[in-house]
Amino acid sequence: MKSLVIYDSFYGNTEQIARSVASAIGSGAEVCRATEISPSKLLTFDLVIFGSPTQGGRPTKPLQELIKNLPTLKGIKVASFDTRFSNPIVKIFGFAADRIAASLTQKGGQLLAPPTWFFVETEKGPLKEGELERAAAWAQELIK
Template identity: 55%
Template sequence: MKALIIYDSLYGNTEKIAQAIGGALGAEAKVVKAGQVNAADIAAYHLIIIGSPTQGGRMTAALKRFLDNLPADVLKGKRFAAFDTRAKSFIVKIFGWAAPRIESAVKEKGGNTTAQPQGFFVKATKGPLVEGELERAAAWAKAIAAGVPTNLMPGEYELKKKE
């Protein structure tokens, strides 16, 4: 399956997750930073996975600009999934996370959700990633490719049990 993983990253954590997802999906997966891909590139892929760090409950301004500038129907009929990186913080829970907002923006462009938005945890605002998150990202990507329900993937509750 041809997959395109589009991301923005501020401290490198989201890029690491994007690379883990791309690696898990294999040779037909391409990982690119938002702004280095255009609508014509997207047309060649069946699965689009988009990720951003959570900043103030939202995706980064660069990723939002990228999504806003895509033509209205460029994602029509495309399978897609959204992810973010996030700190485990009470304050962040109040404002929300980037992945659900990415999902909403992509649905407006005609994309078909193929997986629930997923969050990957960092230890603090700048990271590093919580141990095991790269492996979880790879497993999430493989589940998406296999059509396995992604709501069965570990979430915040399971991560707390590991600590």
């Protein structure tokens, strides 16, 4: 299965998760920052995973723009994740992974799993212990 993990990251935490996911998928899964890929190239993949930090309850602007400009994803399997920290105020706004998943399914993508998340210690990180391993396990479940 030809796979791509697209991410955006402010402090490197989401990028670490994206790389862990791609590594766990194996067989040449590609990793790309949202600003470094054209929307039409996504159509050459069987599975595309999107990840973003949660910023004001949403994915980052570059990831939002990429998704907005995507062509129809009919026949492409998709998944989404975000990085977040435990803060009661953040829960009021919602989370990026849910919004990403909703946008991808509106574009015709076939959602493989519910949106997931990975925790950081504070807004800037680092990732909580065990999150990279959890990301790898999640990726393995996606490709089963």
